Amino acid sequence: MNRRRRVYEGKAKVLYEGPEPGTLIQHFKDDATAFNAKKHEVIDGKGVLNNRISEYIFQNLNDIGIPTHFIRRLNMREQLIREVEIIPLEVVVRNVAAGSLAKRLGLEEGTPLPRSIIEFYYKNNELGDPIVSEEHITAFGWASPQEIDDIMALAIRVNDFLTGLFLGVGIRLVDFKLETGRLWEGEMMRIVVADEISPDSCRLWDIKSKDKLDKDRFRQDMGGLVEAYTEVARRLGILSENENIITGGPRLVQ
Template sequence: MARRKKIYEGKAKILYEGPEPGTLVQYFKDDGGAFDDEHREVVEGRGVLNNRLSEFFMTGLNGIGVPTHFIRRINMREQLIRAVEIIPLAVVVRNFAAGSMSDRLGIPEGTALPRPIVEFYFKDEELGDPLVTEEHIIAFGWASQQDLDDMVALALRVNDFLSGVMMGVGIRLVDFRIEVGRVWDGDFQRLIVADEISPDSCRLWDLRSGARYGKDADGSDPHKLSEAHTEVARRLGVLPTNVTHATKPTLIN
């Protein structure tokens, strides 16, 4: 697909004008990082894997009735998506204590939580994407109470799906982050899953060995990060089983 007008460029993706009104082309870069990852290494092939893995997860969610912005994959690095109005909040679902939750509350990493906990973070890089309460969100007009209720329900449905998929390939879904966008059908507004779902936005631990994939992988070592992303893709069937690294991935169509 020929390049179109650039709409936005972030750490890991570029958005271009889509071929039809209400659409965008999302391009996955090789650099970037997870929502609280300080490392921003360029890893060759990372964008290709994240494009395909996000397609895998978004297609699965669409298939069970969880609405997403994903329309179809265009090529190795691009996908066609619906244009949405992104709510300026990262929605994090935690199944086990880890990362900033363990630091804040003193809960040992790996402790199973009594139920999935949904947290909201205000998307502002300069502020470090701070944790915010529902009171903050409503007071500052970032979302309404109805939006928040819908976002929690959406996030928990995504959690059920991702947890089951990962458990089926021997991986524990510790936590993950999604973004949510508004779309309108006439005068009716609804919320859908947007941005991406990939190892960069998930904390993933091997059920047997405890090996860490996704955002918990060693981001200071590009080779290890590449291997971690590739292992997730291989287990999910996105890569052939004989691929050992993701320097130049061979994808299954």
Template sequence: MSRRRRVYEGKGKVLYEGPEPGTLIQFFKDDASTEPGAGADVIDGKGVLNNRISEYVFGHLNAIGIPTHFIRRLNMREQLVREVEMIPLIVTVRNIAAGSLSRRLGIEEGVPLPRSIVEFSLNSDELGNPLVTEEHITAFGWASPPELDDMMALAIRINDFLSGLFLGAGMQLVDFKIECGRLFEGDMMRIILADEISPDSCRLMDLATRQRLDSRVEGGDGVAVSAYSEVARRLGIMNENEPTRAAGPVLVK
């Protein structure tokens, strides 16, 4: 089985050329951190869990009419996705004060926000993914005003869905980040959700204990992968004794 051409490699994933024009294979890595400048430690099995969780979420989003790049899962670590022109922005939706918002504004972590807040950041690890305004975005041509409106609308709809999904599984969605891309279909172009949604891109906490259940949990690798596994189990994706290790990448023909 021949290896396919690598198109892009990020902190948590690798993209390879797909089996058909307009498709890519998205491979999930075990890298421990998705934060810029972090080390290269790995959490064995994390990529398998993120693949399954992201498949579950994107499949449900597709089913309710939210356009995404997800087509289907190929194996334990890979998905087949549509190729899109990525918009160089990170869209963050915040429901509860945490992380950089708490540090910037002096708000205690865990305080519910008056309403959900949507923020834009430039997707640049070298610059530390700085916050940007709509003025920056339109002035530098990263996205047009109509595209920003579409991204905001997608983010709000996704937040509504994810909040209910995780609440039903005994978890609270603190915040999450998404990336969007332009999908060209003939003469038409539309903005769709790309990348992934998993504990790497969400802050989650247990409703009862307030314990964190995401990539930012404190402790060793075993503690971290346990949190990922717990999210998968609560969503009904993986059985208690299902293995999370799989050799890879194994690429489709």
């Protein structure tokens, strides 16, 4: 078997050279990190769950005409994706006060926001991914004004879709992180959704109990991360109801 060429390794994923030009293989690791990787742990089964949840969401986004880098799932941990030029911004869409927004503005966590708020963060681990304005983005050439408009339009559409998707299974979408990239097709370029959308990149609360079903369980030492992610997968119909998801790792519905 030929050794695959590793293109990039991040905190939770590895990118390998794809089978065709313009493609990559995205591998989901079991690593859990928080606070800019100051906290790190390997949690068995996490990568499998994130792969399948992200696959489900990205396929649905593709189906409703929201462009993404996702092509298809290859196996339990890997996806075939289109190679894109990642824009060095994390786009955070907030519907409810939580996390850094609650701390910065002195808001009680769980306070509904007057409207959805979009924030930009500069992707730079050494700097701790600082929050930036549109002025910063255009001044430093990370994205053009038109690209910012396109990114915000994508973020609003994704938020509308995810809010309805999770509401339908009894989950409140508090906030989520989005990454985007430039997809080149000949001389044409368009902005597409990239990276992943999973409980690693969303805050998800049970509507009735307000239990956290996302990576805050790891950040806040609550435990039960795999169980929470499994619950999200079950509600979305990715896992069957009678699975023993801890012993031997999660077995997923094909």
